[in-house]
Amino acid sequence: MSTKTQIPHVDYLRLGDRPHLVANECTSCGARYFDRRNACASCFGTDFREVEVATEGVLTSFTIVAFAAPGVPVPFVAGVIDCDGTSVRGNVINTEPDDEHVKLGMKVRLATTSLGTDDDGIEAIGFGFEPAEGASA
Amino acid sequence: MSEDVFILGINMTKFGKHPDLDIQDLGAQAAMAALADADVSMGDMGILAYGNLVGQTFGQQLQKQIGQTGIPVYNVQNACATGATALRTAIMAIKAGECDMGLAVGVEKLAGAGLLGAGGGGGSKDGHHWEPSGRVGAVATTDGRIGTQQMPGTFAQVGMEYLYKNDYEGTPFELFAKISVKNHKHSTLNPLAAYTKEMSLEQVMGDMMIAYPNTRPMCSANCDGAAAAVVVSAAKLKTLSAEQQRRAVKVSASVLTSDPWQEACQVLPDVNTLTRVAAKEAYEQAGVSPEDLDLVELHDCFATAELVHYDNLQLCEPGGAVDFFESGAPWRDGSTPVNVSGGLQSKGHPISATGIANIWEVCHHLRGEAGDRQIEGAKVGMAHVIGLGSACGVHILESSAA
Ligand SMILES: [Zn+2]
Numbered sequence: 001m002s003t004k005t006q007i008p009h010v011d012y013l014r015l016g017d018r019p020h021l022v023a024n025e026c027t028s029c030g031a032r033y034f035d036r037r038n039a040c041a042s043c044f045g046t047d048f049r050e051v052e053v054a055t056e057g058v059l060t061s062f063t064i065v066a067f068a069a070p071g072v073p074v075p076f077v078a079g080v081i082d083c084d085g086t087s088v089r090g091n092v093i094n095t096e097p098d099d100e101h102v103k104l105g106m107k108v109r110l111a112t113t114s115l116g117t118d119d120d121g122i123e124a125i126g127f128g129f130e131p132a133e134g135a136s137a
Numbered sequence: 138m139s140e141d142v143f144i145l146g147i148n149m150t151k152f153g154k155h156p157d158l159d160i161q162d163l164g165a166q167a168a169m170a171a172l173a174d175a176d177v178s179m180g181d182m183g184i185l186a187y188g189n190l191v192g193q194t195f196g197q198q199l200q201k202q203i204g205q206t207g208i209p210v211y212n213v214q215n216a217c218a219t220g221a222t223a224l225r226t227a228i229m230a231i232k233a234g235e236c237d238m239g240l241a242v243g244v245e246k247l248a249g250a251g252l253l254g255a256g257g258g259g260g261s262k263d264g265h266h267w268e269p270s271g272r273v274g275a276v277a278t279t280d281g282r283i284g285t286q287q288m289p290g291t292f293a294q295v296g297m298e299y300l301y302k303n304d305y306e307g308t309p310f311e312l313f314a315k316i317s318v319k320n321h322k323h324s325t326l327n328p329l330a331a332y333t334k335e336m337s338l339e340q341v342m343g344d345m346m347i348a349y350p351n352t353r354p355m356c357s358a359n360c361d362g363a364a365a366a367v368v369v370s371a372a373k374l375k376t377l378s379a380e381q382q383r384r385a386v387k388v389s390a391s392v393l394t395s396d397p398w399q400e401a402c403q404v405l406p407d408v409n410t411l412t413r414v415a416a417k418e419a420y421e422q423a424g425v426s427p428e429d430l431d432l433v434e435l436h437d438c439f440a441t442a443e444l445v446h447y448d449n450l451q452l453c454e455p456g457g458a459v460d461f462f463e464s465g466a467p468w469r470d471g472s473t474p475v476n477v478s479g480g481l482q483s484k485g486h487p488i489s490a491t492g493i494a495n496i497w498e499v500c501h502h503l504r505g506e507a508g509d510r511q512i513e514g515a516k517v518g519m520a521h522v523i524g525l526g527s528a529c530g531v532h533i534l535e536s537s538a539a
């Protein structure tokens with residue numbers, strides 16, 4: 001697969017055979033950031049290393065957004081996922097967006113989704129979290 | 138500790154729609170009424186602290202309407218804590234000994250702006266060429282695709298996170314809706330509230346869903362409004378009339394915090410830690426305990442937010458907010474009445490006015506002037522606001538007659 005046919009929605013999403021998220025981890029205190037930081041907000045250190053974030057986690061909070069900015073399809077489930085100690089923001093996808101199917105504490109795993117293709121034929125790939133197999137919610 | 142500071146006069150306008158009044162009209166109405174309530178004039182003021190977030194106006198524009206005396210003006214912005222920040226700025230000036238009287242004003246015109254923080258997000262970057270930009274190199278807008286950045290959904294998650302952490306086993310939607318039922322019931326006694334209609338649980342739950350579990354009546358109401366307060370030093374107060382001294386309300390604690398770093402704060406704003414820190418410091422400053430509070434006005438920008446602040450403000454045992462609510466404690470006839478004004482869900486939330494309007498509500502009770510909704514014998518009260526980003530203001534107020 002050519003590296004030029006796809007582009008990740010955000011730079012902390014790594015594509016390929018095993019899509020996953022990466023974070024900038026402070027080498028002093030271990031705080032993790034998905035965005036670029038000038039210094040660590042926790043300990044003020046300036047040295048960071050890239051680390052891989054677990055692709056499976058537990059849904060620790062969610063909302064089902066029914067009313068959003070123009071162009072944002074609703075309803076969608078927005079949530080916080082505890083991925084082995086790293087909190088991640090993401091949508092819960094590949095399930096019905098209602099409180100029968102989405103439950104606090106449910107096990108979820110990273111999944112990718114297409115955002116569409118631009119005029120150069122490049123497909124943008126986003127991510128969300130889907131119910132993990134065998135999860136009984 | 139430096140000199141004590143008192144609220145000498147305070148006022149809020151009716152919250153709601155004021156199509157015929159501009160921002161200066163609203164600010165002037167509250168400011169002039171606060172000065173009249175204090176029985177002083179602009180000529181007595183040594184500082185003006187002014188907050189107006191959305192309208193981007195300045196205190197100097199207000200001065201043109203109520204009195205240009207050359208005093209320093211501090212224009213402050215601190216999200217939904219803007220009003221509390223303006224008040225605290227005036228209090229700090231007095232504590233610093235720079236003046237003995239000051240005026241704080243918060244004003245906002247929002248009627249017709251839709252739900253707070255919902256809709257109207259930034260322009261879509263979706264184009265024909267994916268182009269990474271910003272600190273996460275996003276090729277398309279992230280709001281709605283990687284969670285939500287809008288207020289209703291953000292605060293919905295704040296409440297749901299609390300339930301997850303405390304192993305709640307009931308029905309979240311119904312629990313939060315009941316909190317809204319309480320505040321809408323309280324609002325029926327507040328003639329200055331934007332909405333004063335009682336709502337049943339069925340009506341709250343059956344209304345338009347904004348961001349589960351928050352329906353429309355569970356969200357703060359965007360509206361127009363202003364509030365203003367005159368603060369005075371203890372030494373100056375002693376030189377004023379017996380009536381002014383009797384009605385003065387002591388500011389026993391004035392605290393402002395920002396959000397300290399927490400593991401998850403980059404993905405969901407942490408409105409808890411800074412509130413806990415502010416409350417703890419406020420109780421220490423005032424030398425009172427949560428059991429001493431006769432009423433609390435807390436920042437119920439959404440029904441889901443009110444629940445977590447019961448805990449953050451130590452109104453209940455740690456982890457016990459659900460039990461606290463279900464015991465009836467925060468109803469106006471309960472042990473710790475919360476949001477007897479109707480709260481932001483009914484009274485309305487003209488952002489910059491909110492942090493002074495909640496002080497007005499508490500002062501009204503401490504002075505015994507709250508009419509039909511008076512909490513009998515109220516001596517000590519707390520006012521709390523949160524601005525996302527984040528800022529938290531907590532004030533503890535005590536009746537002078539205490
Ligand atoms: Zn660090």
